[in-house]
Amino acid sequence: MSFIDIHDLSVTYKGKNRTSPALAGISLSIERGETCIVTGPSGCGKSTLLKVLADILQDYRGEVLIDGTAPDAHRHNTALIQQSYGLLPWKTVKQNIALGASIKDIGWDNALYERTMSALAIADIGHKYPGELSGGQRQRAAIARAVMQKPCMLLMDEPFSALDAMTSANSRKLIYHMLKDRQTNDMTTVMVTHNIDEAVYMGNRIVVLAGSPGRLFRTFSNSFAGCDDDSPERRELISHITATIKHSADEETLQTAL
Ligand SMILES: Nc1ncnc2c1ncn2[C@@H]1O[C@H](COP(=O)(O)OP(=O)(O)O)[C@@H](O)[C@H]1O
Numbered sequence: 001m002s003f004i005d006i007h008d009l010s011v012t013y014k015g016k017n018r019t020s021p022a023l024a025g026i027s028l029s030i031e032r033g034e035t036c037i038v039t040g041p042s043g044c045g046k047s048t049l050l051k052v053l054a055d056i057l058q059d060y061r062g063e064v065l066i067d068g069t070a071p072d073a074h075r076h077n078t079a080l081i082q083q084s085y086g087l088l089p090w091k092t093v094k095q096n097i098a099l100g101a102s103i104k105d106i107g108w109d110n111a112l113y114e115r116t117m118s119a120l121a122i123a124d125i126g127h128k129y130p131g132e133l134s135g136g137q138r139q140r141a142a143i144a145r146a147v148m149q150k151p152c153m154l155l156m157d158e159p160f161s162a163l164d165a166m167t168s169a170n171s172r173k174l175i176y177h178m179l180k181d182r183q184t185n186d187m188t189t190v191m192v193t194h195n196i197d198e199a200v201y202m203g204n205r206i207v208v209l210a211g212s213p214g215r216l217f218r219t220f221s222n223s224f225a226g227c228d229d230d231s232p233e234r235r236e237l238i239s240h241i242t243a244t245i246k247h248s249a250d251e252e253t254l255q256t257a258l
């Protein structure tokens with residue numbers, strides 16, 4: 001049995017007057033300690049998939065097992081970095097981060113706090129309130145809060161998308177090395193991104209969803225995780241994945257046009 005076992009998962013959002021199918025027939029297994037990247041065109045259900053794993057969305061069909069049981073954020077010690085960050089506006093960054101850790105019963109690790117804040121280039125914003133931060137700083141504060149929770153399952157929804165290229169590269173390095181660290185290498189990660197270079201840096205496996213509702217389109221295994229050099233093989237994989245996503249979007253457009 002894998003750490004995450006998803007079998008024939010379908011999700012349909014039900015509104016007052018209409019229903020919108022978001023995912024259809026997804027089957028996917030993710031091993032303990034694996035970093036699985038989920039990518040694909042906007043609207044193909046990537047965030048929806050993370051919400052099911054995070055136990056935020058319980059109304060789904062099919063079977064989802066995490067470590068043998070249905071998603072349970074507390075039991076599975078889940079940390080989710082959402083696209084909207086979810087920081088409390090009346091608490092400072094440091095208080096937000098400390099609260100995240102205390103809710104999970106994690107003792108305060110000041111060395112880890114300082115290391116994380118400086119790797120994310122936000123060492124000087126601990127005393128500030130979320131309202132005083134730029135979008136990118138808010139996003140990094142949310143990443144720091146998730147890291148400090150020492151989660152077993154880390155779910156990240158486009159965590160680096162609002163960051164400039166340099167900070168984004170530093171942040172992904174920090175998270176990658178944290179995941180490979182001896183103490184955390186059994187942490188299972190699912191990360192959504194549109195950035196294929198980032199996907200190939202972070203993921204053991206890259207899953208492409210496509211369509212509306214989203215289906216599993218292709219899966220790639222990746223041996224370039226953590227690899228910085230720009231080899232022709234790595235570039236080839238990146239263009240192959242990029243072409244696959246484009247192809248999936250073209251196919252969808254064709255199907256709706258016919
Ligand atoms: N709360 C919601 N209510 C109704 N429809 C939703 C809701 N959230 C997402 N959707 C729809 O479900 C589909 C998948 O959305 P989402 O998972 O956010 O896609 P992605 O993250 O890949 O862009 C989209 O068509 C979106 O409009």
Ligand SMILES: [Mg+2]
Pocket residue numbers: 046047048083157
């Ligand atoms: Mg999304």
